[in-house]
Amino acid sequence: MEFQPTIVGFLCNWCSYTGADLAGTARIKHQPNLRVIRVMCSGRVDPTFVLKAFASGADGVMICGCHPGDCHYLEGNDKAFRRHQLLKQLLLAYGIEKERLRLEWVSASEGERFARLVDTMTAELLELGPLELPPSLTKVPGPCPETVIQGEVAND
Numbered sequence: 632m633e634f635q636p637t638i639v640g641f642l643c644n645w646c647s648y649t650g651a652d653l654a655g656t657a658r659i660k661h662q663p664n665l666r667v668i669r670v671m672c673s674g675r676v677d678p679t680f681v682l683k684a685f686a687s688g689a690d691g692v693m694i695c696g697c698h699p700g701d702c703h704y705l706e707g708n709d710k711a712f713r714r715h716q717l718l719k720q721l722l723l724a725y726g727i728e729k730e731r732l733r734l735e736w737v738s739a740s741e742g743e744r745f746a747r748l749v750d751t752m753t754a755e756l757l758e759l760g761p762l763e764l765p766p767s768l769t770k771v772p773g774p775c776p777e778t779v780i781q782g783e784v785a786n787d
């Protein structure tokens with residue numbers, strides 16, 4: 632069977648999730664490889680969430696947040712940017728290609744941009760092939776991100 636990459640997407644609630652929703656309501660076609668996890672802010676994406684996604688079988692991870700200056704929590708996307716820089720270095724040290732982790736800014740009105748990002752990342756991952764995770768990264772401690780996030784929603 633032909634390889635189809637799995638992409639885990641962490642989308643901030645206020646901009647990027649709405650942008651993805653717009654892509655859907657406007658019927659903009661894109662590849663079906665993205666599995667969306669909605670977070671309140673890109674700054675909420677703990678680095679362990681990314682590692683856990685890879686350890687759980689993702690071939691790529693996309694973090695999407697509000698454009699710089701537009702974060703609803705003021706500096707959450709700055710935090711996401713700094714974490715992304717560090718994570719890229721960490722993943723490279725483990726031999727994981729930098730294309731497997733993306734940080735993108737998508738506003739609520741950018742449904743078309745969101746769809747193209749999904750297509751681009753899917754194409755890149757198809758070219759790279761399945762992720763071969765080093766054994767030391769296959770067990771990341773802690774619950775899976777979705778469980779944590781659902782727990783937060785349930786506790787709100």
Ligand code: FES
Binds near residue numbers: 643672704705708
């Ligand atoms: Fe969207 Fe912070 S609220 S990145």
